[in-house]
Amino acid sequence: MTNRLQNAPTRRLACARCATVFACNPSGPCWCAEETFRLPMPADGGECLCPTCLRKMAQQAARAAAS
Secondary structure, eight states, rough: OOOTTOOOOOEEEEEETTEEEEEETSSSGGGGGOOOOOOOOOSSSSOOOOHHHHHHHHHHHHHHHOO
């Protein structure tokens, strides 16, 4: 069975939070794979976040975990 993301083309997405347009390459390499943190993929069927919003969300999650 072939992984359907394996041959997926790079997509142009609008951030679900701020509407900034960014590139997403689900078959890799993608900018998000280079990040040191991991957040869950959107469970509600929403799209990904741009680099800035994803990093802000990771910082918020880290602060919440430290509290």
